[in-house]
Amino acid sequence: MEPPLLEVKEVRKSYFENGKEFKVLDLIRFELAERDFVCVVGPSGCGKSTLLRIIVGLEPPTSGQVLFEGSPIRADNPQVAMVFQSFALFPWLTVTQNVELGLEAQGIPPEARHPRAHKFIDAVGLTGFENAFPRELSGGMKQRVGLARALAIEPLLLCMDEPFSSLDPLTAQNLRDEILQLWANPDLPPKAVLMVTHSIEEAVYLADRVIVLSSRPGRMVAELEIDLPRPRNRKEPEFYGWIDEIYSLIV
Amino acid sequence: MRGLRGRLRILAGIAIFVAIASAVLNPQAAWNAIQLPLYAVFSTTRMVLAYLLSLVFAITYGATAATNKRAAVIMLPILDVLQSIPILGFFPAALVFFVVTFQGSPVGIELAVVFLIFTSMAWNMAFGVYESLTTIPVDLEAAAASFGLRGMLRFRLLALPAAIPKLVYNSILSWSNGWFFLVASETFTAFGGTYTRPGLGSFITNAGLAGDTTGIALGIGVLAAVVLALDTFVWRPLGVWSERFRMETTGHEVPRAPSPYERFRWLPRFPRLRRTFWATVQPAVTRYRRASLRLDRTYSAHPKVVRDIRYLDLAMFVVILLLVVVAGVVGLARLFLSTLPPAAAELPRAAASSFVRLALAYAIALAWTIPLAAWIGRSPRGSRYLTPVLEVAASLPATALLPIIVGFAILVTASLGPAAEVSAVLIALFSMQWYLLFNLIAGVRAIPEDLNEAARSFGLRGKAYWRRVLLPGMVPSLITGSITAWGAGWNALIVSEYIPFLNPPPHVSGLGYLLDVATFNKPFPDNAMILLTILMMIVIVLAMNKLLWRPLYKRASVKYRVEV
Numbered sequence: 001m002e003p004p005l006l007e008v009k010e011v012r013k014s015y016f017e018n019g020k021e022f023k024v025l026d027l028i029r030f031e032l033a034e035r036d037f038v039c040v041v042g043p044s045g046c047g048k049s050t051l052l053r054i055i056v057g058l059e060p061p062t063s064g065q066v067l068f069e070g071s072p073i074r075a076d077n078p079q080v081a082m083v084f085q086s087f088a089l090f091p092w093l094t095v096t097q098n099v100e101l102g103l104e105a106q107g108i109p110p111e112a113r114h115p116r117a118h119k120f121i122d123a124v125g126l127t128g129f130e131n132a133f134p135r136e137l138s139g140g141m142k143q144r145v146g147l148a149r150a151l152a153i154e155p156l157l158l159c160m161d162e163p164f165s166s167l168d169p170l171t172a173q174n175l176r177d178e179i180l181q182l183w184a185n186p187d188l189p190p191k192a193v194l195m196v197t198h199s200i201e202e203a204v205y206l207a208d209r210v211i212v213l214s215s216r217p218g219r220m221v222a223e224l225e226i227d228l229p230r231p232r233n234r235k236e237p238e239f240y241g242w243i244d245e246i247y248s249l250i251v
Numbered sequence: 252m253r254g255l256r257g258r259l260r261i262l263a264g265i266a267i268f269v270a271i272a273s274a275v276l277n278p279q280a281a282w283n284a285i286q287l288p289l290y291a292v293f294s295t296t297r298m299v300l301a302y303l304l305s306l307v308f309a310i311t312y313g314a315t316a317a318t319n320k321r322a323a324v325i326m327l328p329i330l331d332v333l334q335s336i337p338i339l340g341f342f343p344a345a346l347v348f349f350v351v352t353f354q355g356s357p358v359g360i361e362l363a364v365v366f367l368i369f370t371s372m373a374w375n376m377a378f379g380v381y382e383s384l385t386t387i388p389v390d391l392e393a394a395a396a397s398f399g400l401r402g403m404l405r406f407r408l409l410a411l412p413a414a415i416p417k418l419v420y421n422s423i424l425s426w427s428n429g430w431f432f433l434v435a436s437e438t439f440t441a442f443g444g445t446y447t448r449p450g451l452g453s454f455i456t457n458a459g460l461a462g463d464t465t466g467i468a469l470g471i472g473v474l475a476a477v478v479l480a481l482d483t484f485v486w487r488p489l490g491v492w493s494e495r496f497r498m499e500t501t502g503h504e505v506p507r508a509p510s511p512y513e514r515f516r517w518l519p520r521f522p523r524l525r526r527t528f529w530a531t532v533q534p535a536v537t538r539y540r541r542a543s544l545r546l547d548r549t550y551s552a553h554p555k556v557v558r559d560i561r562y563l564d565l566a567m568f569v570v571i572l573l574l575v576v577v578a579g580v581v582g583l584a585r586l587f588l589s590t591l592p593p594a595a596a597e598l599p600r601a602a603a604s605s606f607v608r609l610a611l612a613y614a615i616a617l618a619w620t621i622p623l624a625a626w627i628g629r630s631p632r633g634s635r636y637l638t639p640v641l642e643v644a645a646s647l648p649a650t651a652l653l654p655i656i657v658g659f660a661i662l663v664t665a666s667l668g669p670a671a672e673v674s675a676v677l678i679a680l681f682s683m684q685w686y687l688l689f690n691l692i693a694g695v696r697a698i699p700e701d702l703n704e705a706a707r708s709f710g711l712r713g714k715a716y717w718r719r720v721l722l723p724g725m726v727p728s729l730i731t732g733s734i735t736a737w738g739a740g741w742n743a744l745i746v747s748e749y750i751p752f753l754n755p756p757p758h759v760s761g762l763g764y765l766l767d768v769a770t771f772n773k774p775f776p777d778n779a780m781i782l783l784t785i786l787m788m789i790v791i792v793l794a795m796n797k798l799l800w801r802p803l804y805k806r807a808s809v810k811y812r813v814e815v
Contacts, residue, residue: 058393088393
């Protein structure tokens with residue numbers, strides 16, 4: 001049997017300070033298959049960002065394992081891309097250069113990476129801003145660059161850490177819809193999306209599975225299948241039903 | 252900004268005019284000064300060499316300390332000591348080393364001069380690199396890691412750009428430090444002879460020696476012109492350019508900085524040649540990148556290799572730490588277990604009198620810089636007219652003013668003994684005051700406008716305004732300025748307490764004098780005394796930093812920090 005795209009196996013994380021143990025994450029386990037859109041929600045300080053950093057291999061877990069396509073995850077895995085809350089754009093590189101970052105690291109020559117960068121700059125609607133610097137862009141545009149940069153390496157799995165939290169509500173909503181469109185387009189990466197958020201409404205709007213974490217240390221409280229049809233309508237009572245249910249699980 | 256630069260040019264023009272005028276009035280002296288442009292080239296070349304050396308050192312040292320936590324345990328304290336001790340104190344020792352190694356040939360002396368300038372530039376630049384590399388935002392590091400940046404690519408795209416703003420800022424400080432040391436080191440007496448390397452510094456010193464006032468004026472004028480030209484055409488554009496590399500806070504929009512190259516448009520750029528070059532190099536780069544990628548993947552797939560490398564790293568760390576500690580302990584033991592030289596008994600008294608002299612200079616500097624900074628910092632007009640003048644004055648290294656200061660002291664006191672005292676204090680004052688002034692001005696400017704407006708609207712004026720707004724606003728920058736000022740003061744001791752170009756050389760008792768005596772001891776330099784004197788200075792400087800300035804700064808930054 002083929003292994004699932006991503007396996008998070010009994011992950012625990014603790015920090016040690018002066019010999020004292022501070023548990024951050026406890027016994028996290030879940031799987032991600034192709035075509036999944038999974039959101040991890042939890043109150044602030046529940047370690048959900050740490051979880052994502054462990055999943056993409058930026059931090060080692062204290063115990064447990066993260067497997068990507070059956071083998072241990074590595075931070076520079078070109079099949080996994082990351083989008084950051086703070087955008088994490090290189091201020092001294094242009095939009096194109098930022099988008100080409102991962103391609104350059106993979107040793108793809110310039111004549112091959114330019115068209116690919118352009119394709120994804122176009123896909124996120126930034127045509128015309130190729131040579132702009134991040135500081136000249138609005139928050140929403142910056143996050144589009146972050147998205148294009150992640151998509152440009154054509155990853156199987158897209159990981160997003162609160163990608164819309166530092167944007168104004170209107171921009172955030174537009175970007176959410178665009179993410180859904182990209183995800184629904186079979187010609188474009190990624191195959192699966194894993195997103196961390198503190199907004200329950202956002203999770204219910206986007207995900208087909210929501211993993212709920214408790215506050216410190218983060219434990220899995222529930223794993224819920226959101227079976228609402230897409231496009232989802234925030235005004236429907238079912239939508240509110242899900243929000244209320246998750247809310248009651250957290251509090 | 253543009254207006255300021257314009258006025259700077261006017262000032263440089265005035266300096267050049269004065270130089271021409273004095274040349275017309277005294278043609279003989281002007282004839283002697285005909286080599287001045289050449290000397291300027293020599294001196295600038297030494298500065299550039301030392302600067303390039305410092306740049307390489309700063310990037311390697313800072314980057315190593317920032318990426319290797321274990322190495323940082325040893326490297327940072329060393330840097331901290333090197334940065335806060337009077338480097339000029341080491342010059343005699345370095346001089347002996349280089350002159351002996353090269354058997355008195357000019358190459359040895361040139362190397363000694365460049366080395367000395369290097370020691371005045373390198374440390375704060377290395378600290379700048381270390382600080383900027385350790386403060387790269389976590390997310391940016393994570394992005395670099397998750398997109399697979401490594402090795403040279405990571406250095407080029409992440410580490411180097413992140414270090415540029417601090418590096419440029421600290422380079423400007425280092426560069427003006429360098430002039431001070433250049434002037435101090437181009438001519439000196441040792442082993443019963445005088446060594447002179449042609450340059451602006453030696454020209455000014457020799458003019459002072461000969462009592463040639465026109466020569467002094469011309470030398471200082473040319474020095475000022477060179478300093479200003481480099482400032483206008485190199486450092487300011489670089490400073491503007493470095494803004495591009497500043498980390499921005501999210502959501503905060505910064506206007507686009509003008510292209511740094513605009514000023515250098517006239518330089519040939521060879522676009523075709525560059526394109527051909529890259530076209531030839533690119534395939535090799537791509538191949539190298541892919542090969543290293545593969546290699547990295549294969550070796551990290553074997554945990555044993557990774558573990559072995561870690562052990563090797565640890566072993567190297569332990570060996571180096573042991574070497575440093577053992578060398579230090581053995582050196583100190585040898586120094587103190589052998590019978591101390593008789594002159595060692597003078598050390599405490601000398602230290603005390605040097606300290607009193609510096610304290611006096613510091614007090615005088617405070618007395619005039621605080622009111623002036625308060626005025627300039629708040630008055631746009633004062634700032635507009637006075638800042639350029641002060642910048643020019645500050646750009647002249649105190650060592651270059653030595654002949655003028657000594658002449659002034661003799662004029663005032665009319666006898667050599669007291670003149671030596673006065674000039675020692677004055678030289679210390681000239682090396683200390685600018686750091687205080689410019690730090691204080693920055694402190695006053697940093698007081699938020701709405702705080703001033705609030706004070707005004709509540710009718711806070713005069714004494715109350717000073718006590719409640721101005722002085723508290725100045726405190727943090729006063730402390731930072733004081734640390735640098737005292738450092739400069741200790742450095743100045745070596746040139747200020749013993750004036751070799753008068754006959755008989757007058758001197759005052761102090762650490763600087765002891766050091767000079769030990770260095771120029773005939774027939775051999777008194778190594779034990781050199782070491783003891785430097786150790787004494789190091790202990791005092793470190794004690795002041797750790798026991799006085801650091802705690803003060805900590806308290807001030809909690810109490811007087813203005814939240815933005």
